[in-house]
Amino acid sequence: MKNYLDLVSISAKKNRRKNTMTIICIVLAVFLVSAIFGMADMEIRSQKIQIIKDEGNWHYGFNVDQSDAEMISLRPDVKSSGLYSQMLENQGYLIGDKKISIVGMDKEPFENIFDLKIVEGKYPENDDEILISENAKRGLKSSIGDSVILSSPSGGAINFTVVGFMESTSLNLADDFYGAWLTSNSFAKNITEGVKQSKFLVQFSPYSNMKKNLSEIKDSYNLSDSQVEGNTKLLGILGQSDHNYALQLYTVAFVLFVLVMLSGIIMITNSLNTNVIQRTEFFGLMRCLGATDKQVMKFVRKEALNWCKIAIPIGVLMSVVVVWALCGVLRFASPRYFSEMPIFGVSVVGIVLGVVVGVLTVLLAAQSPAKKASKVSPLMAIRGNANNIKAVKKAANTKLFNVETALGIEHAKSNKKNFILMVSSFSLSIILFLAFSSIIDFMNHGVKPIRPSSPDFSIISRENSLINVDLVRELEEIKGVKKVYGLMNDSDITAVINNREVEISLNSYEKNRINWAKRDLLKGSLSDVENGGVLIVKDRENAFKVGDSVNLKVNGNIFDLKVVGLLSSADLYSEQEILICSEDTFKKLTGKSGYSVIDIQFNRDVTDGDIEEIHEIAGEYVDYSDLREGKSEAKGAYYSMLLFIYGFIAVISLITVFNINNSVSMSVSARTKQYGFMRAVGMSDKQLLKMVASETLTYSIVGSIVGCAVGVTINKYLFKNMVTAYWGTPWTLPLTEISVIVLIVIGASIVAIYSPYNRIKKMSIVETIRAE
Known part of the structure; x- marks a missing residue:
């Protein structure tokens, strides 16, 4: 050994197990950043493909x-x-x-x-x-x-x-x-x-x-x-x-990049701090042999950078595999739209930024532990007292909880800065999760081709003609046809509401459309439609509301109808007010029995021969609209954005799980000697587990409460501005999303308890008291 820095490789081999958690933290930070920008890159690629195809x-x-x-x-x-x-x-x-x-x-x-x-x-x-x-x-x-x-x-x-x-x-x-x-x-x-x-x-x-x-x-x-x-x-x-x-998308990715880097710095700093504390005697001996403060700091930084040699390639490789998986899923989900996207696409931006964040995070995270290591007194280090325990100013409250639970809660609250940091870290994950979930609601409303009522093919009547209803039964017999459903329409009908005349477009819904309308029902009931009631579609200036009685003037006759339901949207367009009724009601009101449009949905195995058969059966006196290509393109855009958003949510979940696991592990490791003293005075393994669990669950429960309170507020604001303002769908408490993220937080907290607990339990009391 020619230089004291050569000790880095020797120390790495000896402390391989202790360094594992730090290496995992670096791998995670690199992976998350590379994956975030990789997903952004994939979204930009997919959007570019669609634009080039269209324009x-x-x-x-x-x-x-x-x-x-x-x-x-x-x-x-x-x-x-x-x-x-x-x-x-x-x-x-x-x-x-x-x-x-x-x-x-x-x-x-x-x-x-x-x-x-x-x-x-x-x-x-x-x-x-x-x-x-x-x-x-x-x-x-x-x-x-x-x-x-x-x-x-x-x-x-x-x-x-x-x-x-x-x-x-x-x-x-x-x-x-x-x-x-x-x-x-x-x-x-x-x-x-x-x-x-x-x-x-x-x-x-x-x-x-x-x-x-x-x-x-x-x-x-x-x-x-x-x-x-x-x-x-x-x-x-x-x-x-x-x-x-692209800049907007990368801005979103950059915000997450900053959050990931901050989380990475916190995780790696905690890990390095614990690593330094556990090796206090080692750094003390270095000082005894003549190492200066700057040399010790340089040693800690070199050691941290040495871990990057292992961690960064692993993190980058993991992100590349995720990008490959995304490309494969997109090609499978929408082969027409993503047929030219390479399955083994590599995001250079993601890799470069992953490497940069790995090195930068480690250097920033190593600052505090390096200073702490350099300040270790040789005498105190050799005596094993470098990590002094602060004096307790207030006893734990044992009136509401037993001793071990009260001690765990007191440990969580004893350091206010650490408590606020832990709670903020837990709650931030929940806030981001609930905020991004509102974007999925927006997409589900905005992309019509994913709606169950969206047709693949339409037969449209020409002016002053209607399509025979018997054609529906003939089309249903074609092998590649999944569903056939018609629409009757009559425009320029006069309706009287509150002594005011309004021009309306009257449309019929058959059983398929009525069933699909359940997801769009805001008020009222669909069951009354078959009994002569009518539905209205949400508009910014509705002439009718649920419960109104409407007089329709059709062919010189007057009919009294009742508005029985309000829909958030419908696959209909008219500059007039839209009313929807059953087919029987439509025939009774207008005397017409033919369809204006017949919509068809296909099975996956539909062929060009099936399309030709539709043309032969329907004849040449109608117009045709093949919507498959446009539907496929819209689905492709939807799937790519969905993967992008769910990818971010997955990233948030990963940050949550690993941050909790690392934080709990570091917290327990830092108190190893305290636990050793408690075991020495009679604390059982079961009581030790309860104490560690109560400390961890204090962070997660308080973090969940704060996160849900802020996250629900943001979710409501985003939903109202993105969804309610355009489609009228009222905001409801996102119980599913709240349940998922809270379960992730609490579940990760419970799982995180057992690893450090088992590690301490396997150590003898003497070993825990003398632990480095």
Whole structure:
């Protein structure tokens, strides 16, 4: 041994078991930070994938002439660019009897900018070639090489040869129109009627300063703000706009990062303090051999950093595995949406910050123990009295509790600073848990595709026509169909309430919809709907309320109805007041028996053949809306955010469990000699257990009370502002969430008692009194 610091490795081998808890604390701190930022990274990746699928991978679009466009494309910071021209589906162009959205763009920018897959064939290269969507292929029964006729608004006909089929977008399928792509030259030559939109799309290098690039282009070509359009969603997720989604998400992650670092510092400081106290004689001997205060402090810091060599790689590896698991779950939960997300994705940001927080936390946590070790008097250390016990000023209260329980409570309260710190630590976990749980309520209300009534496919009646109710039974026989439910609708009905006339939209609910409405019922009863009552939907300015009698004027007849229930929301849209009744009541009031819409939910094994069968049965005099793609995209966004939020809640739970376990272990270790004295004067093992348990449960019970009081207040505030304000759902006490987190706190406290208790119980009385 050439240097006193070489003792670090020797000490680490000898005190391996004592160092385990400290290493676990460092591993936990690194893991939690890496996992937090890893989850944030995964959420940003998923949002970026969705935006590129929906909007395209371009950053700015410019309204410039061809010569300026060519000059912009030559800039070194431009990765890809191209002219994009569009004719919307409402401009009167048709293929067959279907509306069509036509886009003009050349092959290279299409492949670089738009995330649309060509499922068969190739992209058009000549002026007479066309690429059409898959739903057009099915509707036209077309193949590659076939000729299709594009009808213009004035009645002209343009012939194209089909060279490929691209995947249908969620908008194509939902609004039941075809999509088509042409070359830029073909679009300019053939699409001459109606209002066209053209812009030169630019995709900058991902590491360039896009705001600066935009400013330079605007100045160079004298462009006004009206000549520039930004892909605001993508720019926001990339952190290149004022609406910085990534920054907001990382801000949330940073707040948790700070909380985790503080918790880590507390845990590691407690662990190091105990470690130093247990090795008082060792540091005293170092002082006897001539070590200075600074050398002892340097030794403690070096020892702490030495633990990082083991702890940091383990923590980082654990976080990487968690990120992999998240990517795998997202791909399994929504394969359409997350098909391109790599299962073995690695968050570099998470790893770097995990390493930084590991080292930084250890250095900050080592300050106090290092100073304490350096101040150990050689004489006091050798005599074993470095950890002086403070004099007791007040005896424990044994009137309400037995002696061992009263002593445990007194131990908890004896150090006010420590008591406040422990209670705050316990309560902070509960507050964060209850605050984040309100975000889940917001998501469950806001994302309609996850609602049980959300359809996968809809058949919609055309103007002045209705769909025969017998069609429902025929559709139910199709193999891939899970549920079929219709909706009857009649608008512009006059209702009289309190001598005031109101225009309403009357809608029917059959048994499936009535059953699903149970979760949305705010007031009243659904059972009375079958008896002629009507439901209303929560609005900011409801004309009716539960219990009102309503007079409806329908076809010259007047009907008296009663409002029997209020729903927080419904899968209906109308600018008029919405009333909902049963199918029998609707038929009685209006005399109509046909459906305006038939909604269908599919089984997992539904095929394109089943969709074709639906088209054959329903016929060509109705419109179709395939909502599967959009529903899948929305579910993907929901699942990614849900994993993000539940991940934070899991992190909070982990902080709670390990902090409690570590705090209890450190507290018991610090009082080992006291417990030895108590055992020496006759305290039994059972009484010792009760004393340790009462001290620990004092922290957890008081922390739970404080945490629940503050957490419930915050939960109520967030719920009212995020949910009640928009959907009308009243706040209720989150008993489930409270029960879960309180059980976690108390359960972790009980489990944490046994390890240090068993350790002391196995030691002889002499060993506990002489414990380092």
